[in-house]
Structure formats: structure tokens, C-alpha cells
Amino acid sequence: MKILIADDDALSRRLLEEILERAGYEVTAVANGREAVEKLAGPDAPRLALLDWMMPELDGLGVCRQVRKGRDQGYVYMVLLTARESKADIVAGLESGADDYLVKPFNADELKARLRTGERILHLEDRLVEAREEMRFKATHDDLTSLWNRGVIMNLLSRELARSQRENVCTVLLLGDLDHFKKINDNYGHLVGDQVLREVARRLLLSVRSYDFVGRYGGEEFLLVLNNCRPDSAFGRGEEIRKIISTRPIQTDAGAVGVTMSLGLLLSVDWGHRPADELLREVDTALYAAKSAGRNCVRTAKPHDSLVAVRQPAGEGFR
Numbered sequence: 001m002k003i004l005i006a007d008d009d010a011l012s013r014r015l016l017e018e019i020l021e022r023a024g025y026e027v028t029a030v031a032n033g034r035e036a037v038e039k040l041a042g043p044d045a046p047r048l049a050l051l052d053w054m055m056p057e058l059d060g061l062g063v064c065r066q067v068r069k070g071r072d073q074g075y076v077y078m079v080l081l082t083a084r085e086s087k088a089d090i091v092a093g094l095e096s097g098a099d100d101y102l103v104k105p106f107n108a109d110e111l112k113a114r115l116r117t118g119e120r121i122l123h124l125e126d127r128l129v130e131a132r133e134e135m136r137f138k139a140t141h142d143d144l145t146s147l148w149n150r151g152v153i154m155n156l157l158s159r160e161l162a163r164s165q166r167e168n169v170c171t172v173l174l175l176g177d178l179d180h181f182k183k184i185n186d187n188y189g190h191l192v193g194d195q196v197l198r199e200v201a202r203r204l205l206l207s208v209r210s211y212d213f214v215g216r217y218g219g220e221e222f223l224l225v226l227n228n229c230r231p232d233s234a235f236g237r238g239e240e241i242r243k244i245i246s247t248r249p250i251q252t253d254a255g256a257v258g259v260t261m262s263l264g265l266l267l268s269v270d271w272g273h274r275p276a277d278e279l280l281r282e283v284d285t286a287l288y289a290a291k292s293a294g295r296n297c298v299r300t301a302k303p304h305d306s307l308v309a310v311r312q313p314a315g316e317g318f319r
Contacts, residue, residue, distance in 0.1 A: 001119060002046035005029040006036035006063065007081070008055045016050060019108050025115075033058025037066045040076055047074060047122055048115060053082035053093070064097035075125045077118035081106065142216040144194055145201035153215025157225050158276045160213070164228070164268055171268040172226040172234045174241065175283045176204075179260045179295040181220040188254040195252045196259055200245060207244045223280075231267050238265045238298040246296055260296035262287060270303060 003025045007013040010031075017027050028046055030036050034057040039045060049067075051060035058066070060080050067076050079100040080093045093101050099121070100114050140152045148156065157173070164171040178184075178200065185193040197220065204214045204222055213225040226237060242261055249256035264286030266279055286301035293299065 001048060002026045002028065002044075003048040003050065003115070004036060004039055004046040005050050006031075006033060006055060006060070007050075007052040008032060009052070012052070019111065020115075023112050023115075032056045033060065033063045036063045040067050041070055041073065045073070045076070047076050048118055049076055049078045050111075051078055051080055051098070053080055053084060060098070061093060061096035064093075068097035074129075075122065077122055079114060079118070142201075145198055145216050147201050147205070147222070148213060148215035150215065150217055153213060153217065153223050153225070154276060156213045156215070157223070157280075160225055160227055161268055161276055161279070165273055167228075169228045170231050170234070172224075172229040172237065173266040173268070173279060173283045174224040174226065174238055174263050175217065175280070175287045176222045176224065176241070176245075176261045176263040177287055177291070178220040178245075179262055179291075181259075184257060184259070188252065188257065192252045192254045192257065196250050196257055199250045200259065200261070203244050204241065207241045229267075231269055234265060234267055235298065235300060238263050238300075242296065242298055262290040262295045263298045264288070264290060264301060265298055266301040270301075 001024075003020055005013055005016045005020070005027060007016065007029075008031050013029050013031070017029055020027050025048075026046075028039055030039060033051075033055045036049065036051060036055075037058065040049060040063075049063075051063050053060040055063075060082070064078055064080070067073070067078065077099050078097065079102055080098045081102050081104055082089070082093070083104045085103045090101050099118065102111060102114060140149060141147065142149045147153075157171075160171050178196070181193065181196075184196055197216075200222070201214070201216065204224065208214060208224060208226065211227055213227075215223050217223040224241070226234070229237065242263055246258075246260040249258045264283040266283040266286065268279070271279060271282065282301040286299040290297050290299040
């Protein structure tokens with residue numbers, strides 16, 4: 001495990017290095033508090049630190065305060081080393097952000113035991129962070145496909161619509177539904193249906209830019225939000241996405257399964273300042289029109305119920 005030593009006394013610094021290297025630590029040593037802060041704020045920084053109280057440029061207490069201000073950093077377990085041993089000094093050291101306090105001259109075995117305590121605390125903190133991130137992921141993502149879930153994609157859509165209105169740019173909504181998906185479940189079983197949904201989700205993610213959003217809207221429906229999209233290229237993007245789904249069969253445990261998708265498309269610039277739920281109703285109407293037009297095609301929602309369609313090329317129907 002990596003550990004930082006900050007001590008302006010060269011002899012003390014070297015002694016600590018020897019003790020800790022023999023104990024199996026990967027040691028970084030610096031001679032002043034400013035260097036210590038820089039090392040602890042850097043990439044892949046040590047998460048254990050031994051800090052001398054009295055150092056030039058910035059003392060050990062100042063290092064603790066600076067490190068604790070770095071909210072984006074992982075937790076650093078810091079031990080102050082000092083000849084001071086009054087209760088007031090101990091309190092001042094701990095209140096500065098130090099986790100432990102060791103009075104010089106120290107016993108090497110005691111030092112190593114205190115550092116092992118620090119390692120246990122860091123390990124526990126890592127587990128808590130992992131658990132928190134796992135809970136956050138589960139709360140925001142669909143269990144099956146790992147796409148954004150319905151609540152999150154709706155929130156992202158509302159935020160993106162507000163941004164596009166402020167900046168006078170176009171946001172494109174695509175609501176896609178897999179054609180005859182019930183037949184896949186009936187003919188091959190729900191496990192194969194799940195494999196199809198996961199692969200469709202993967203293809204959808206690959207078909208958009210890193211700053212676009214893809215969510216599972218419900219069942220076999222997917223909602224795509226294309227940010228800052230040129231209106232004259234929107235329909236072409238919808239067609240590209242449709243073809244990415246339909247051109248190549250999906251490999252499953254039951255063999256290759258052909259899948260097609262019908263899509264409703266809506267350009268925010270055509271609808272003024274309408275809320276997200278109203279635009280979703282409109283794009284859903286466009287999706288229904290695509291289904292009625294024979295499936296595996298894209299329909300565009302237009303004000304006054306004017307819908308523009310392009311029918312699928314011959315030979316691209318449901319396989």
C-alpha cells in the first residue's frame with residue numbers, strides 16, 4: 001500500500017522510509033507541507049500519510065486542513081508525528097483533520113500497528129463507497145439492460161429540453177418499440193427475450209454520441225434523447241438507428257433471432273416550449289403511426305397531426 005512521509009528532518013525521514021519499506025509499504029517522502037498537499041492531491045495518490053507537525057511552508061495541521069477540503073479525493077488516513085504531547089496539542093491536531101497522533105520518539109511496532117488500523121478504516125470506507133455507488137446505480141439504471149431507467153431518462157429529457165430552449169438548439173426524441181416482441185418470448189422463452197433486449201440496448205448505446213441519452217422506457221420500448229441535433233439530419237439519424245437494430249440478427253442461446261424496430265421521432269424546434277410529457281405523447285403517436293404503416297420504419301411527429309413517413313425497403317421486414 002502507498003504511504004506518504006512528510007518530514008523536514010532528513011534523518012527522521014530516512015528512518016521512517018526504512019521502517020515502512022521493510023513493512024511492505026510503497027513509500028513517497030517529501031520535505032515540506034506544500035509538497036505533501038500536492039502529492040496527496042495528485043492522481044493515484046497515497047491514502048496513508050505520516051505528517052510531521054513542524055515543517056516549512058505548511059505545517060502538519062495545515063496539510064490536514066488542505067487535504068480535508070478536497071471533497072473529490074478519496075479519503076486519506078493521516079497520522080501526525082510530533083514531540084508535543086499536551087492534551088491541548090492532541091485536540092488541536094485531531095480537530096485539524098488528523099486521524100491519529102503519535103508522539104516522538106515513537107516505537108516502530110506501535111507505528112505499524114496504528115497504520116494497520118488506518119488500513120482497516122480505509123478498507124471499510126472503500127466498501128461503503130462501493131455500496132453507495134451500487135445503490136446509486138440500481139436506483140438510476142434498468143436492471144436488465146443497464147440503460148437509464150424510466151424515471152432518470154424522463155428527468156434527463158426535461159433538463160435537455162430546457163437547455164435547448166435557452167440555447168435555441170434542437171433536441172431530438174426517438175421512441176422505439178421492438179416489433180412482434182411478444183412472439184420472441186412466446187417462441188423462444190423469456191430468457192432469450194432478455195438476451196434480445198440486452199443486445200438491442202447495447203446497439204442503441206453504440207449508435208449514439210457519448211453525450212446523448214438512452215433509456216429503457218418500458219417493456220420493449222426505448223427512449224433516445226439526441227442533444228443539439230441538426231434538424232435536417234434528424235430523420236437520417238433515426239433511420240441509421242433503425243438499421244443498426246434490424247440489419248443483423250441477434251445471436252442468442254436459441255440461435256440467431258431477427259429483430260426490427262419501429263420508431264417515432266420528434267424535433268423539439270417544431271413544438272415550441274412544450275413540456276416533456278406532452279412531447280412524449282406526440283412522439284408516442286408517431287410511433288403508433290409507424291406500427292400502423294407496417295412496422296420497421298420511422299415516423300416523424302408534426303404539429304397539427306401531420307405525420308411524415310418513410311416505408312421500409314423491401315426485404316427488411318420481420319425475420
